[in-house]
Amino acid sequence: MDTDIILMDTNISTSTIKSHNKYFCNRESPYYNQEICELLCNNAEKDEIDISDKALTILPRDLFHGLEDLQLEKLNISGNKLSTLPKDIFKPLDDLRTLIIESNGLEYLEPSIFYDLLQLKELDLSKNKLTALSKDIFNGLQDLCVLRLNSNELKYLEPGIFDDLLSLNDLDISGNNITTLPKDIFKNLKELRYLNLCSNKLNNLNISKNRLATLSKGVFNDLKNLQRLYLDSNKLDNLESGCFDGLLHLEWLSVKNNGLTTLSKDVFCGLENLEILDLGSNKLQNLEAGCFVRLSQLEWLSAENNNLTTLSKGVFDGLENLETLNLNSNKLQILESGCFDGLSHLKWVSVEHNSLTILSKDVFCVLENLKRVDLDSNKLQNLELGFFNGLTKLILISIKNNNLTTLPKCVFIGLENLRRLHLESNKLQNLESGCFDGLSNLERLSFKNNSLTTLSKGVFNGLENLRRLHLISNKLDNLELGCLNGLSKLKLLSIKNNNLTTLPKGVFDGLENLEKIGLESNQLQNLESGCFDGLSHLKWLSIKNNSLTTLSNGVFSSLGNLQILHLESNKLQNLEAGCFVGLSQLQKLYLSNNKLKTLSKDIFNGLQSLRILNLTSNGLPNQFLSSRL
Template sequence: MCELLSNNGEKHEINISRRALTILPRDLFHGLENLQLQELDIGDNNLTTLPKDIFDPLDDLRTLRINYNELQYLESSIFYELLQLKELNLRNNKLIILSKDIFNGLQDLCVLNLSCNQLSYLEPGIFDDLLSLNDLDIMGNSLTTLPKDIFRNLKELRYLNLRRNELNNLESGCFNGLENLSSLNLDSNKLQNLESGCFNGLSKLRKLHISRNSLATFPEGLSNGLESLQRLYLCSNKLQHLESGYFNSFSRLEKLELGCNSLTTLSKDVFKGLESLKILDLYTNKLQHLEPGCFNGLSRLEVLDIGCNNLTILSKGVFNDLESLRTLFLFSNEFTSFSEDIFNGLSKSLSSLLRSAFYQILRDSMSAKKKS
């Protein structure tokens, strides 16, 4: 082990990962103070605990990987001397709780990975010293709630991953302080309700993932603070109805995914306000009726997917104003009739192609019914 440390240390990095280690001596890194070690990888071992001062001699460290071990607990002072640390990876351990002071002093830390542990609660103030943090990954834990102001000091954070937790509600103020956040992932939680104002202050958010939850409705004012949003993912929820005017504040949205919900109809002007939208996915819902004017205002839409629904007829003028549309998915519906003018408003080339394809869809549908 000593020879390994010495040989690696000359390169300003030490890698002792994947060696089935179960314990590290407290003084393992003593004597390496003058090597100016910048990178340490002790991942992919079987470590269950770490001495509280094991990293003290490594005050030049920039990257520390402790991922894929069996750690259940970390001493609150274990990282105190690592004031120049930029990246800390604790992914895939068995951490149940982290003390409020665990990251104290790590003001230069840019990347923190806590994913795939067993965290059920975050102590208020736990992230307060992480003033330079850019990327925070807490995916795959057991968080049920986010305390108000838990991220209040993370002014530089750009990416926040909360996917695959147990979150069932988002309180107003839980994202306070994230004024520069660009991407927020809340996929695969148990969200049933989003309090009005829970996204307040996320003025630079570009991507919001809320797929695979249990949302049935949206509260009024939910879009407040999301004026810069460009991509919104809401697939695999329990949405049954979209209120007309809900999307009025999403003028910069370019992609909206609403697939795998329970929508039965789209009312007139339901997407009003989405003048920048280019991609709209409505596949695998329960759509039976599209009101004329339901796509009003979508003059820049390029891709529309309404496949795998229960549509039997398309109303005259339903695609009016979609002059930029290039791709339209209609497969796996239950069409019984076809009107020549339903594709009015589309480009000539797409309109001609769709008429030909639609006739084929009807013939295939009739043929299938006769056989059955």
């Protein structure tokens, strides 16, 4: 700002000096300044005062009293030997726009020292010896645009210290001893354009939720000890080559929720120690071959929620130690053969919520260490024979919410280590005999929400280690005798929400280890005598929300270990004498919401372990009910 030229009157009386200022107009004072004195005595205006490089060791609390009429906009007190400043020293300077206190020996500042400087736009506290700053020290400085804290001895920054700096666009904290930054410390700095954190001891840096539009080459130079860098929720649309130079020890980089459209070759060059890279929620349309070269230590990579339509051959070259790859929520229609080349250590790949209609036979064949593959929410119509060739270490496959209509015989051959198979929400209408061949160690199998109408005999042969089988929400109207053969270790069977009308005797033969059966929400009208034979270990049975009208004598007699029985929401009108015979371990019996009008006298005889009996919402009178309990 240009300084006005002012003509001074040098004939100043002693009385004038005393009345205006005892510091700047006192020749015996170390603060004597003829120019300021003349300004005061002539009631002149001056936009700048410079008392720098005077070797001052202290500033009196009332040093600037009497300067109110100068309408001072800039004050420079740099290059002195000040170790602290009085609490209210700047109170008379409410017009101040620029305050420079750099190159002193400041060790401490009062929390309220800047409270009256509401119009301040630039504050320079650099090159001092500050080790800490109060959380409230910048309160009220909503017009501040430039803040320099560089070259101090700051070890940490209080959470919320920058919350009032709504106009700040230039912040320099370089050359301190900061090792970490609190979460969201920059969250209110919506106008921030320049941030310098060089030459600290940071091992974790979070500058998410700002408005950074670009990262120039060398911006992170000197942050050689940085281990984590978070750039989420900014406006980055490009990463310049060299922008990560100097981050030799970086292990975690997150650039989520920006506007990146592509990644150029060598963009991550220099990050040889990077282990985690998150590129989720950008606008990536393609990945250039070579964009991940030299990330030999990378173990986890996410490019979910982008606009990728294809993966070309060799796109992941250089990621020989990658273990987890997340490609969910893109627009992938095809995975080119060879796109996963080089990922010999990959253990988990997830390609959920894309538009895949077909997978080539050999797309996964190079992933010999793969343990989990997620293909949910695509448009897959079939699985080719040999599709899983070479994946001998697979533990989990999930192909939920696709358009599969059938499973060919031997499609899972070679997956002897598979433990879980999820095929929920497809359009499967039947299961071919032999489609589960090779799955000798499978423990969980789910077909929930498909269109299966029947299960043929021996369809689950070979699943001798299966523990859980979910057939919920299909269209099953019949269970053929022998359809559950070979499931000797099954513990949970859920067939709820189907169209079953009856359970033939012997349908559960061979399930001697079964502990839970869910048959709720079918159309069962009666239970054949002996339909539960062989289920000696069953503990939980639910047949609620069916159409049962009666329970025959001995229908549960083989369930000696049953503890919980749900029969609510049926159409039971009659309970035959002896229908609960054999249930000596039963603890909870639910019969609510039926049509029972009467109960025989000894109907609950033998239920010596019963703790809870629910008969509500029937037609039973209270007196009759209580006499039976």
